[in-house]
Amino acid sequence: MGIEHIIYPRPVEEYIYLKKVPTGEKCPECGSNNVSRYPVICSLGAKMVVKCQDCLCALRYETPAPSENWPPYQPVTDGWEASIAG
Ligand SMILES: [Zn+2]
Numbered sequence: 001m002g003i004e005h006i007i008y009p010r011p012v013e014e015y016i017y018l019k020k021v022p023t024g025e026k027c028p029e030c031g032s033n034n035v036s037r038y039p040v041i042c043s044l045g046a047k048m049v050v051k052c053q054d055c056l057c058a059l060r061y062e063t064p065a066p067s068e069n070w071p072p073y074q075p076v077t078d079g080w081e082a083s084i085a086g
Contacts, residue, residue, distance in 0.1 A: 008072075018038055018039070019038065020036035020037070020038040021038065023035050023036060023050055025050065027052035027055060027057055028057070028059070029052065029057040030052060030054055030055040032052055032054040032055065034053040035050060035053065035059065036051065037049070037062075038051075039068070039071075040061075041071070042061070044061055046064065046070055046071035047061040047064065048062040048063070048070065049061050050062065
C-alpha cells in the first residue's frame, strides 16, 4: 500500500503544468470571479488553496482528499496528532 505514491513513470507530456480548477466563487477582496483551487506547499504543509487569481487573496486552505494525491508522498507520521516539542 502506498507504493503508487513513491514510484512515478517518466512524464510523457512535453510541458508539465499545474491544473488550477475554477471554483466560480467571488473574491471577497476585489470582487473578481477568477477564483481557482489548486495544490500548494505552505507553512501549513501540503494543502489545497482556494485563491483569487487576480489579487492572490487566499479564500481558504483545505486538507487534500486522498484521491487528490497531494502531496505525492505520504509521511510515516501522516495522521498523527501534533505534540508540543519539549
Ligand atoms: Zn481578488
